[in-house]
Amino acid sequence: MAAGGFCKLPTGSVVVALNLPRPAADGTDCVRVLVHARNRARALTRLRNLGLRAVYLRGNAAPPTPDEITAVLHHPDGLIWRTAPDNAVVTAGPELAQELWHPIRALLRRPTAPV
Numbered sequence: 001m002a003a004g005g006f007c008k009l010p011t012g013s014v015v016v017a018l019n020l021p022r023p024a025a026d027g028t029d030c031v032r033v034l035v036h037a038r039n040r041a042r043a044l045t046r047l048r049n050l051g052l053r054a055v056y057l058r059g060n061a062a063p064p065t066p067d068e069i070t071a072v073l074h075h076p077d078g079l080i081w082r083t084a085p086d087n088a089v090v091t092a093g094p095e096l097a098q099e100l101w102h103p104i105r106a107l108l109r110r111p112t113a114p115v
Contacts, residue, residue, distance in 0.1 A: 005063030006040055015072055016043040016057060017064035019084045022107075029083060031107065034068055036078035046079060050104060071101050079104045 004018035015036050022029035037043035040057060047055045064072070072080055080101040 003062040005060040032084040033081045034072040
């Protein structure tokens with residue numbers, strides 16, 4: 001089951017964060033998806049309309065961080081993703097670069113066939 005959570009903003013809207021399996025050939029990666037919407041139901045509907053049909057939010061185990069909330073609020077689409085950090089792997093030092101947020105269309109884009 002995907003980890004996720006939400007945060008209600010003072011304006012009444014919510015930011016929903018979900019860790020989902022990446023639609024790749026091997027299926028081993030996970031992505032962190034952030035959605036800004038009027039309520040939780042609309043946030044999940046936005047993801048389902050993009051083709052992510054089996055997306056559910058059960059509980060609030062992994063709510064969005066303040067940095068994630070800022071990132072999604074400043075994006076024009078209000079729907080972004082990046083590779084989810086692997087919490088089981090301990091890295092030594094700051095040499096691990098932080099991945100930037102991507103628009104959702106970059107995740108759902110079909111890979112082109114090699115010529």
